[in-house]
Amino acid sequence: MEKLMIAGGRPLRGTVQISGAKNSAIALIPAAILADSPVTLDNLPKVKDVDTYAEILCELGVSVEWNGDTMRIDSGRIRSIPMPNGQVKQLRASYYLMGVMLAKFGEATIGLPGGCNFEPRPIDQHIKGFEALGAEVSNQYGSIHIKAKQLRGAKIYLDVVSVGATINIMLAASRAKGLTTIENAAKEPEIIDVATLLNSMGARIKGAGTETIRIEGTDSLQGCRHSIIPDRIQAGTYMIAAAATRGDILVDNIIPKHLEAMTAKLQEMGAHIYEMDESIRVIGQSDYANVDVKALVYPGFATDLQSPMTSLLTQANGVSILTDYVYNNRFKHVPELLRMGAKIKLEGRSAVVEGSALNAAKVKATDLRAGASLVIAALTVDKGVSEISGVEYIDRGYDNLVENLQTMGAEVWREAEKKV
Ligand code: EPU
DSSP, rough: OEEEEEEEEOOOOEEEOOOHHHHHHHHHHHHHHTSOEEEEEEEEOOHHHHHHHHHHHTTTOOOEEEETTEEEEEOOTTTOOOOGGGGOOOOOOOOGHHHHHHHHSSSEEEOOOOOSSOOOOOOOHHHHHHHHHEEEEETTTEEEEOOOOSOOOOEEEEEOOHHHHHHHHHHTTTSSSSSEEEEEEEOOOOHHHHOOOOOOTOOOEEEESSSSEEOOOOOOOOOEEEOOOHHHHHHHEEEEEEEHTTTTEEESOGGGGHHHHHHHHHHHHEEEEEEEESEEEOOOOOOOOOOEEOOTTTBBBBBBGGGHHHHHTTTTHHHHEEEEEEEEOOOHHHHHHHHHOEEEEEEEEEEEEEEEOOOOOEEOOOHHHHHHHHHHHHHOOSSSSSEEOOOOHHHHTTTTHHHHHHHOOOEEEEEOOOOO
16 A cells, blocks of 8 residues: 655646546446447546456456557457456446446346445436336345346436436447437536447437437447547646646646636636636636535536545635535545644535645545545645555546656655555
């Protein structure tokens, strides 16, 4: 195990190149196995969750070849095996195997997913979708068993707007007989990315990115080449880090439209933002206004940026209120920020943050974005060295984080954790 050591107080300066989106990649990789010939995915992020998915595919007999940030996935020899345990439990997005294995083999047994368990994360809407398509679903000793003789298109209304359920139903329905309509679908850019890949494979999906998605099923899908969209959450994290350290950075290789809510909030606080075609420059200021932030489904402020944003709000004047309307209780970073001297009170689904200088401390990341929040907090501290354990969570979703921060002038390094 390793920990991150951060001697903060240095403004970030320079350019950071953003990799492909983790939350797209971990849906596109399983989607690729729906094709009967090889699929090539470009612009993959080098993050642990992608490696874990590649290992799961190998267990299924799929051939996975890496070349730089490109992965070639050949499922010519895929076999259908139950996957109750093992790597599927390490990864939230292993639930996509339910949709693809059901579509490909008419049956799947997949252990309930693990991943960042900052609160219970039900998958009832995924199951509702599979059942509507004609599958029988049962829970067998903690694994979901799904079976269907023939998947048939259906009209499905999602009771909650869910990224995972929208994608999983799209995956299964792309090989069902007839038309499936998803109402109240999620609109995140990652959903459009998955629909784009599936359509390049020969699927017929319309409306991705709106609340109504129509999928006309097809009997077979073919290989293709697809480049993954940039990671808007990594980009937003660096934007917040630049503002928090009063730095001046260019976040490059992004789609600025995906970050509109983030950009608007930083401007409201007083940061200077310049938007270009594929990059955003953030110039931090010494004084920030307090703001209220509501984390919502896309195109609202992303819940995945809520924890990093909490750290920035400690640097604002006065009291800010941050409310997460996607998850009730995504606040595992708050007790750790309190150790660093933050003044934060939790009230229901809100964090009430009073601006105050932070101090160096030993803290622990308990999930991916909580980890990012602690890194940003530590970067603002100008005396002492902060130690962040639980780096394995951060490695799940940030490509080259330490190197990127070092290139922009941060004093950050990894150290082995001593066994006690
Ligand atoms: N929900 C249900 N039932 C369901 C599915 C979701 O009640 O069947 C609820 C959840 O509990 C939550 C809300 O609906 O309150 C939204 O959940 P969603 O299904 O959209 O989340 P997800 O698909 O499991 C993905 C990302 C998360 C990101 C959310 C929201 C992946 C693998 N994960 O999760 O990313 O926070 O969408 O945008 O794509 C992260 O990257 O750190 C991360 C947690």
